[in-house]
Amino acid sequence: MKKILVLGGTNFFGKKAVQLLLDKGYEVTVATRGNNPIPFEDKVQHIVLDASDSLHAGWQAVQAQQWDAVFDNICYNAEDAHIRIEKLGQQLKHYYFTSSLATYMGDKDGYVEADFNPLTYEINPHKTVDYGEGKRQAEQVLFTQAPFQVTAFRFPIVLDNDDYTKRLHSYVDKALKHETIQFNNPDAKINFVKGSSAANAIVWAIENEQAGSFNISSHDAITRQTFIEWLEEMTGQTIKVDYTDETITGSPFNTRHHWYLNSDKIAEAGFQLDNLASWLKPLMKDLVDGMRAQ
Template sequence: MKQILVLGGTNFFGKKAVQLLLDQGYEVTVATRGNNPVPFEGQVQHIVLDASDAAHAGWQAVQAQQWDAVFDNICYNAEDARIRIEKFGQQLKHYYFTSSLATYEGNKDGYVEADFDPLTYEIDPNKTVDYGEGKRQAEQVLFTQAPFQVTAFRFPIVLDNDDYTKRLHTYVEKALKHETIQFNNPDARINFVKGSSAANAIVWAIENEQTGSFNISSQDAISRQTFIDWLEEMTGQAIEVDYTDESITGSPFNTRHHWYLKSDKIAKAGFELDDLASWLKPLMKDLADEMRAQ
């Protein structure tokens, strides 16, 4: 039976991945800072750990055990990556972690894995480290320096009923309140991944010992106008949209250009991708129904 360590597995799709691992019979240990209750009472071991602090006492408990695999949902930058390498070292076989669509730069009609190569990326110490740059640097450090195998999951925006960021909720609420929604470009395409699909992909990769970088998204992408059409259909509301060249706030899915992943690589490896309409439209309706019932 495999021993799996999960860093940050108490919220959203990390929590879903832990549940799937338990369902598959893995022995799971969850490491968190201990600020919130840990789900799965009696099913998982818990280590209190601040994974961004190399001197934290929790690392002693981590290093006292042998792990067949580690899934890390909270590695955000180069320093986090260096701590992982220091602490896991030669004793770990395989490390899986959450990266992001945000690693990709530039305006392109769909990003593929080769559009960002961590093996050739050079870290600029003077560059501002935002979320995307942090993930680029983390991938660079891990893929060029780690003594263990590495897998990076490049996710787009992850959506589900329990998305604590409530990004889709924002648009559903605006529709129900007859508030204007703003986008810059009606033709710019976007895609997402459902939280349960993200968790399935993580567990699939662990079970099949996949290595390298993988885009994981819906198999298709839609324009912002199609998004609005679906939102009108699922909420039963006519929506006023302001397509503007001005700077926009309060519209978390807005970009001026295409912003989506092409996930053919993982599909060819055997993981089945969802199409957006099969789950995004029902999710819109579920959220609308929940809001109306409140």
């Protein structure tokens, strides 16, 4: 039975991944700052840890044990990555962490893993570190310096009923309130991953000891116009849409160009991808029904 440490794992798809690991009989320890209740009753061990603080006392409890695998949902930048190497280097066989579609730069009709190579990426210490740059730097440090095996999960926007950011919820809410939705480009394509599918991919990679970078998304992508059509179908009403060249705020799925992943690599390795319509339409309908019942 593998002994697995999860850094962050009490919210959204991290929580789903922990539950899957428990269902499969793994010995799971969850490390969090301790600010929120642990939702797994007495089924997991808990370490109170601020993983961004190399001097935090919780690291002593982490280093006191050997781990078959670590899944890290809270590594955001080069500093975090350096701490992981320092603290886990002698206790770990394989490290898996959440990266992002945001590692990719430029306009392309479907990013593949080779479009960002952490082995050749040079960190510019003067560059502003936003979310995407933080993930690029974290990958660069981990893949070039870690003494353990590394796997990076490059996710697009993750959606589900329990998405605490409520991004899809916001579009459903606008549609039901007959408010205008704004996008820059009706033909720009996008894809997503369902929270449960993200969790399944994490556990699949751990079980199969997959190493390297993996895009994990729906098999297909849709235009913003198709997204609106599906939302109209699920709400049963015509939606007001403003396709504009102006700068847009409050539209979290908006970009001026394509913004989606090609996930053929993980599919060819044996992981089953979902088609968007199979889960995004039902999810929209669930949200519609929930909001109308309120």
